Amino acid sequence: MGEQKRKEDNKAEFIFGKKNYKWLFIGLAFIAIGFILMAGGGSDDPNVFDESIFSWRRIRLAPTLVLIGFGIQVYAILLNPNKDSKK
Template identity: 65%
Template sequence: MKEEKSQKPAFIFGKRNYIFMTIGIVFIALGFIFMAGGGSDNPAVFNEEIYNWQRIRLAPTLVIIGFGIEIYAILTSPKK
């Protein structure tokens, strides 16, 4: 009779990797939230709010930082 060894499922990433992935997702989500809006209710009226610094500078920067954090989280080796 053979004894079957029960092994715990091994995760690909460690706890530290998942924490960084969560932080990256939060940055990306915040960036997209800041990009939202700025439209006008009346299509005949132009709204200058679309050129706000928050939508032009801050939001894309947050998204790029979030993607950088995600890449870092994927490429770091998990601590064993």
């Protein structure tokens, strides 16, 4: 009896549930897409100025996606996986 109880105690238990990890990966995807959209726009020649660094995609869209991703991460951490959605 005591040996069986020890096996149950040694059983690894995750802090987050399946729902938490799903939201964490969705948030990471938003952050990654935001940083990918921010990339580029530089010029190979330092004497030539490239206006593409001020594009709507790099100034508005990409940072917004990153901030949304961070918000999703906070939601995923605070989400209670044990709470039933059905009452």
